[in-house]
Every structure is written in C-alpha cells, then in structure tokens.
Amino acid sequence: MKASELRVQSVAELQKTQIELLREQFNLHMQKATGQLAKSDQIKKVRRDIARVNTILTEINSNKGSVA
Numbered sequence: 001m002k003a004s005e006l007r008v009q010s011v012a013e014l015q016k017t018q019i020e021l022l023r024e025q026f027n028l029h030m031q032k033a034t035g036q037l038a039k040s041d042q043i044k045k046v047r048r049d050i051a052r053v054n055t056i057l058t059e060i061n062s063n064k065g066s067v068a
Contacts, residue, residue: 001049006056014060018053021046 006014025046031037 001052003052003056006052011057011060014053014057018050018057021050021053025050 006017009017025043028037028043028046032040032043037043
C-alpha cells in the first residue's frame with residue numbers, strides 16, 4: 001500500500017483501513033503464536049502500513065487545525 005494511494009482516501013476510509021490493518025496484525029500475531037504463520041515478513045509489512053495510515057491521518061488533522 002503506497003502513501004499516494006492513501007492520500008486520495010477520505011478520513012472515514014482511512015479509519016476503516018486502519019481498523020482492518022489492526023485486525024490483520026492481530027490475526028498474524030495469533031498465527032505466529034500458534035506456529036501457523038508461513039510468511040513472517042507479513043507482520044512487518046502490516047505494521048508499516050498502519051504507520052502510513054496513522055501518518056496521513058495526523059497530517060490531515062494538523063492541516064484542519066492550521067486552516068481554521
């Protein structure tokens with residue numbers, strides 16, 4: 001998931017994406033704990049995607065504060 005793809009989404013869509021990624025991260029951690037995780041690099045990718053979404057949400061919120 002690229003930041004440019006995320007920047008065109010609305011705040012509601014970004015929040016929905018954030019929730020989905022957090023659920024996916026939880027499921028991956030559970031798979032790792034039970035030994036069912038085939039690709040351990042997925043955890044790293046999801047963690048970075050969550051950080052991207054959080055960064056863009058923060059940028060949007062800080063821009064709202066400076067405009068008003």
